[in-house]
Amino acid sequence: MSKKVVEVKTLKVGKYVIIGGEASKITSIQTSSPGKHGAAKARVEASGIFDGQKRNFVKPVDSKCDVPMIDKCLGQVLSIMGKNDVQLMDLETYETFDIPIPDELKGKLNEGSEVDYIMAMGKKKLMRIKG
Known part of the structure; x- marks a missing residue:
């Protein structure tokens, strides 16, 4: 932490x-x-x-x-898993992980698109779509 x-x-x-x-x-x-x-x-x-x-x-x-201490990171959507989760890859460390999709971004994510997410206290949250 x-x-x-x-x-x-x-x-x-x-x-x-x-x-x-x-x-x-x-x-x-x-x-x-x-x-x-x-x-x-x-x-x-x-x-x-x-x-x-x-x-x-x-x-x-x-x-x-x-x-x-909040880290703002850039990731790429690898796959959309159902309606609530997405698999992301960090573009600096190439680590892959699953993250829930917030309500305001549901239906707007596509595979291959770049997104901003934040990490704080061991948790991650999807913030917005780049571009």
């Missing part, structure tokens, strides 16, 4: 964070001003990259949190 540790105050909307062991994309950040005896707190809301589930946490802005 490749991740790095950053302070909560460095997080931005559109970036990624690990909440509950899942890589998530930040949708909103709200910060409260510090009180008389307390520190400022940040409420971070995010949606899971792989499952789409909404997650959130509240922490002081100077505390630490985990950020996943």
